[in-house]
Every structure is written in structure tokens, then in C-alpha cells.
Amino acid sequence: MVLYVEIDPNDYHVLHPRPVYLIVSRSRDDVLNVMAASWISPVNDEPFVIATPIWMGSKTYENIHDTREFTVNIVNDEYVDIVWAAGTLSGKKIDKWDRLGLKPVSSSKINVPGIEGVLGFLECRVCDEIVVGETALFLADVLAIHVNKEYYEKYGWNLRKTNILLHAGGKAFVTTGKLIFPSRSMK
Numbered sequence: 152m153v154l155y156v157e158i159d160p161n162d163y164h165v166l167h168p169r170p171v172y173l174i175v176s177r178s179r180d181d182v183l184n185v186m187a188a189s190w191i192s193p194v195n196d197e198p199f200v201i202a203t204p205i206w207m208g209s210k211t212y213e214n215i216h217d218t219r220e221f222t223v224n225i226v227n228d229e230y231v232d233i234v235w236a237a238g239t240l241s242g243k244k245i246d247k248w249d250r251l252g253l254k255p256v257s258s259s260k261i262n263v264p265g266i267e268g269v270l271g272f273l274e275c276r277v278c279d280e281i282v283v284g285e286t287a288l289f290l291a292d293v294l295a296i297h298v299n300k301e302y303y304e305k306y307g308w309n310l311r312k313t314n315i316l317l318h319a320g321g322k323a324f325v326t327t328g329k330l331i332f333p334s335r336s337m338k
Contacts, residue, residue, distance in 0.1 A: 168317035168325050171234055173224040174203070175272075176214035177263045183248040183255065185266070186211045187238030189318040191223060199293040201275065204286040210242030212287055219277040220261040221291070224269040228314045228326045235322065260294040270313060271298035 158165070169189040176184050191203045201223070205212045215221050226234060233251050240247050255264035258274045265272030275291035282288075302313045314326035 164320045168319040171226070171316050171318040171324070173226060173230070173234065173237055173266060173269070174205075174211060175222045175224060175263055175266060176211050177218055177220070178210075178214050179217050182246065183253075183264070184210050184214055184242040185237045185247050185251065185253060186242065187234045187318075188223075194290065200278065200290055201273070201293060202288055202290050204283060204288045206286050207282075208285070215277060215289060216280070216287065218262070220263045221275050221277075221289075222258060222261070222263050222265045223273040223275060224266045225271045225308075226269050226316050228316050228324070230269070230316060231324050234316060234318075234324070256297070258295065259297075265297060269299075270302055270308065270315070271296065 167189070170191075171187055171189040172191055174186050174188050176186075178184065186205075186209065188203060188205075191201055194200050194202045203223075205215060211221075233253075236251055237247060240250065254267040256267045256272070258264055258272075261274045261276060263274070265274075273293045274295040274297075275293055277289050277291050279290040280287050281290070302309055308315060308327075310327050314328060317325045317327065319325050
């Protein structure tokens with residue numbers, strides 16, 4: 152018999168590890184910013200809509216609230232240091248884009264670029280903003296998706312060729328290192 156214990160109801164780490172992404176935004180003054188985020192989820196498939204909560208005290212919030220556009224960049228394990236820095240440095244204090252040496256890839260539908268070298272990126276336009284405590288939950292239409300064709304196949308990422316970076320909590324990250332399939336015996 153399994154022994155379950157009750158833990159703090161605010162311990163959101165119970166839902167980790169989760170894929171971690173780099174969100175790129177642009178200010179009204181045309182300055183790019185980047186932040187790390189693992190709390191991104193699809194909420195509708197046709198049309199494709201995602202949700203992401205952003206702390207309202209951040210530069211990313213300010214940019215997205217003002218311009219209503221951002222990109223979500225999918226990264227592999229080679230980006231762990233950039234993800235950590237993007238998630239721990241403040242875009243209000245420094246130019247994270249330049250500090251991290253990022254290079255833009257033009258978007259086709261919005262004025263915010265993706266990041267050169269990532270596995271892929273989504274071009275997003277905000278369709279709704281809901282205040283939840285000290286965060287804004289942005290709902291965004293995905294207007295275009297760009298993927299590195301070496302790693303993406305018809306129904307998703309080829310995990311035999313790449314590892315998606317996952318945030319386990321704090322400074323800990325893991326990858327999608329083992330591909331498994333369910334047995335057919337359960338039918």
C-alpha cells in the first residue's frame with residue numbers, strides 16, 4: 152500500500168518537471184527582452200491558443216501588455232545557462248538580450264523575433280489578459296510556428312535526435328532523455 156502524505160498546498164513544484172521556454176518581447180522603444188518560463192500551456196487547438204502567466208512587476212509583462220505580442224522559443228539542453236540567466240536577471244535593470252548574446256530570427260506575422268538556434272518558436276498575439284493575484288494570465292493566439300526541420304516531424308519533436316529542456320525546480324533541470332510508449336495489452 153502506498154503511503155501518501157499531505158504537503159503544503161502552495162508547493163507548485165509537484166507539477167514539475169515542465170518544459171522551459173524563452174519568451175521574447177519587444178518594448179515600445181524597440182528594445183528586445185527575454186525571460187525564461189515553464190508555465191505555458193495550450194488551452195485550445197483550433198484556433199491554437201496558449202496561456203502563460205507573467206508577473207506584473209516584470210519587464211516582460213510591461214512589454215507584452217503594451218505591444219500585445221511575444222514569441223515562445225523552444226530550447227534544448229544546450230540552452231541551460233541562457234535559460235538560467237534569462238530567468239534570474241531583471242530586464243528592468245540590464246539589457247538581457249545583449250548580455251546573453253542572442254541573435255534574432257524574423258517573425259512572419261508579428262514584430263517580435265524568435266531566437267536564432269532554438270528548436271523552434273511560436274509567434275503569439277494576446278487575445279485576453281486576466282489578472283490573477285500579482286500575475287497576468289495572457290491568453291494568446293498562435294499566429295505562426297517555425298521549427299528546425301531536422302528535429303521536428305509530423306506529430307512532434309523527434310526525441311531520438313534532441314532533448315527538450317525541462318525545469319525541475321530551483322537550479323535543477325532535466326531533459327527528455329528516454330522515449331517510452333504504452334503497451335497494447337491494456338486494451
